[in-house]
Amino acid sequence: MARKPNNVHGVLLLDKDAGMTSNQALQRVKRLLGANKGGHTGALDPLATGVLPLCFGDATKYSQYLLDANKTYQTRAQLGAQTDTADADGAVIAQARIPTLVADDVQALLRRQFIGEMQQTPPAYSALKHEGKKLYELAREGKPIPDKRRTVRIFNSQLDAMGDDWLDITLTCSKGTYVRSFVEDVAAALGTLAHVARLRRLEHGSFAIAQAVTLTDLEAMTEEQRLAALLPVDACITTLPIYTLDDTQFAAVKHGISVSVAPTNAAGEVRIYRNEKFIGLGEITPAHMLKCRRLVQTDLL
Missing domain, CATH: 2.30.130.10 (PUA domain)
Known part of the structure; x- marks a missing residue:
């Protein structure tokens, strides 16, 4: 017999696995908690891992404050190739020569052009809507993608490491920022193309990856331990x-x-x-x- 859903209230910080959508992750956690109401607070792409706050019960009333929060990501930009989805899950649609890059020059570029307010065009394969339809649905149908350019803010962008054909960058940004677009824009400024090879969200508002639990962690817990892993309802609005x-x-x-x-x-x-x-x-x-x-x-x- 299926377990009757509980009246579960609180916030769970999930370290999302790669290869699943944020909604798939949410549904699995809902089943593990036996919760009857839940939502996530800012989707991560299937390729991405990291902090995904999930709100349950009364916490969903305050989830907008987490949706609006700043976020920190660590990404690998794979240079020399552009994909239709702007990440490694897509098909290569263009290639370009990779110039010889010097770490100090790349960092100087990030500080000069990729900190502060800037205009960004979201990827064609995104969940933004146009006339009731998501952009990725239009893209899959081969229809023109409307210009959804928006103003975002990058608070910090730091080159962590680099190779002949890749860059590892950590960035802290405002809500609405697409790391896939950021990576493409950085590559264009360097005179090449790129896509996101991997992406990990390290921070979401005041929440850090060290606080998060994986699905494997949750599955190994007892019901009482899972409920104890929930943060209180007001965790969404501690600021x-x-x-x-x-x-x-x-x-x-x-x-x-x-x-x-x-x-x-x-x-x-x-x-x-x-x-x-x-x-x-x-x-x-x-x-x-x-x-x-x-x-x-x-x-x-």
């Missing part, structure tokens, strides 16, 4: 300041009533707690009122 309710304020807030706060509290979003227990997300207005924006479900209050 926000805390506001603690007294009993009177809590009685009002849980019914959707705004409450007044001291003028010393700065306006903006806050995490709401009562007796050290997370209650939900709120906003303090310039008029010193605390408005509840999103409470955890009733059985967690």
Whole structure:
């Protein structure tokens, strides 16, 4: 008999394996946890490995904050060949001579051209949508790919190692950045072509790869150990300041009533707690009122 799904709440940091989509990874973890509601917070390509935060139950209400987070990747750029998917899973569509490269020159280029705000064209094989259809669906049908150029920000790009036909680069970037496009752009600046040979996400917001567990780890755990591996619901929003309710304020807030706060509290979003227990997300207005924006479900209050 199939196990009845549990009311599971929290965040699990998965070290995703290569060769599976983020949704496939999510579904396997959902089954292992017996969770009835879950979502991932920023897909990794099938080729990619690394930190993939998975939100379950009430944590899904706050997953947008992880979707918006900065990320750090380590990638290998395979020089001399362009593929249709911009990574090693695709077919080679063009080749180019690889110039003689010097590490100091490559690093200087990264610092000069690939740090700061820049325009980036996402790969044709991406999940971005145009008129309700994903770009990779259009690409597979051989249809023209609309220009989805966007502004992204690279906070740091560092050459780690290099060979005659490859570069290993670590970069920290804003949401919406495609490492595949980054690699192609770097290669173009060096006078050649390239695609992503491997990709690993080392950090996602405040989460680091050392905190993550693999599917193999999870499969070897007991049910209790898997649930213990979950981070609390508020792990998604730890960058926000805390506001603690007294009993009177809590009685009002849980019914959707705004409450007044001291003028010393700065306006903006806050995490709401009562007796050290997370209650939900709120906003303090310039008029010193605390408005509840999103409470955890009733059985967690």
